[in-house]
Amino acid sequence: MSTPRVFHNLIGGEFVPAQSGKTFERRNPADTRDVVGIFADSDERDVHAAVEAAKAAFPQWSKVPAPKRGEILLRAAELLQARKEQYSRDLTREMGKPLFEAGGDIVEAIGMAQYAGSEGRRMHGVTTPSELPNKFQMSIRQPIGVVGLITPWNFPMAIASWKMLPAIVCGNTVVIKPGEDASVSTYNLVQCLMEAGLPPGVVNIVTGYGPRAGQPLVEHPDVPVISFTGSTETGRLVYELGARRIKRVSLEMGGKNPLIVMPDADLDLALDGVLWAAFGTTGQRCTATSRLIVHRAVAKELVERIVARAQSLRVGNGLDPATEMGPLVNEKQLQRVLNYIDIGKQEGATLLCGGYRLTGGDYDYGYFIAPTVFTNVTSQMRIAREEIFGPVLSVIEVDSLDEAVAIANDVAYGLSSAIYTRDINAAFRAMQALQAGIVYINAPTIGAEIHLPFGGVKATGNGHREAGPTMLDVFSEWKSVYIDYSGALQRAQIDNAD
Ligand SMILES: NC(=O)C1=CN([C@@H]2O[C@H](COP(=O)(O)OP(=O)(O)OC[C@H]3O[C@@H](n4cnc5c(N)ncnc54)[C@H](OP(=O)(O)O)[C@@H]3O)[C@@H](O)[C@H]2O)C=CC1
């Protein structure tokens, strides 16, 4: 094994250790003998220094013309593309997903760099006609200031890019606290931005644990915007802390995503969709399919085929190109998933396959679990209602589309959803009725593209959307401007009369 890299915080363009001098290490979840990196174990002093650096960089950065800011992002996209292979390996080593999926994470960051970079030449405002003669009016977007980003480990480059790139193209400066289990990818993204010409202090990285390094960022009086992705539990805390300080807080949290299969569906297509949406990224996507809601007429055939495919999935170290499903991200996540499997059994669901930790040989050095399918699940069971974040699929049988949609909607979350059917009426009815931020027709619940809004309803979020044209809303402030060129006071303005 090679000597682990040491990652200091990035503050004002300098790499500096945590003021406490403390560090923590991250090991490869597929092989815990492999130390991926040593990171600064930061606290509020480091967060404070990073916010000061971001504040100092803001006046100049916010005045750089937006097209010029965008050009830096476009250059970074090229650097990311050139380093895709290396960055994919780094990402696989730090959080476990197979190389082909890690490549997808980098591709999303490239797409976002291109999309947000081009936004530097648009960033449309609004002009409207005035009620009065000789008067012009418009609304423009303005940067807000220092933006705090708190990201998870499951899409360590993609999610960092969804937040950071729109924030900086709008003219803000950033402090990011990446997930403690996957910080390397944030460094890789920021390295490309720096080489592309991003001035020091525009993006600052503070690594460490959530309560010590994340919370001081949320509570800092000079950080008016927080964008968070992670669990609903932490998101709720972040929201409460932000509300006390009247901050703008954008939350992207959990999911319990349903995939509906109707009797007229193309079952081959549905089979592939379920398989990759349930077990891809070891089920650790907020958009993962965790509930298969299938019409009784096709349930037996489809479930038998899913089980056969699940049992033959190649589970292993993601660095092996043959691997189809990697490990869980850490021991805690492994225990959480095993605990939910026990809960499922106790609730009376039938375990059709998986349900255990994989052991023996190299498996003993990682957090591997067999792809798991439960059938005879009812919509009231905890395994059908709570986010597990692992390769566990719960199958619920139904007799009609209405029943399928009612069950799909009967959870606290509302991120992604899918329906497989050849009936266009059924597809449109489901599209309208599903309580989710994203609906797929004849495609799995995963695989969002960066130029459409991403986010959910109910306990999944608080109304904001990342990506798509909506991505600018969190990171910019509207200013309305009225220009009166009549050269006289127009009474109607004062009277507010017609
Ligand atoms: N919707 C999604 O995309 C995701 C959902 N999840 C859900 O979250 C569960 C646990 O994953 P986990 O990574 O622990 O999620 P968390 O919500 O704990 O973590 C998300 C981010 O918030 C940080 N954080 C933790 N506590 C605080 C705090 N008090 N103040 C500010 N920031 C904080 C974390 O730091 P640190 O890394 O140090 O904990 C991390 O950077 C999963 O099982 C899954 O259900 C997880 C990832 C993504």
Ligand SMILES: O=C(O)CCC(=O)C(=O)O
């Ligand atoms: O697969 C997708 O659509 C994106 C998933 C994602 O960003 C997530 O799970 O956090």
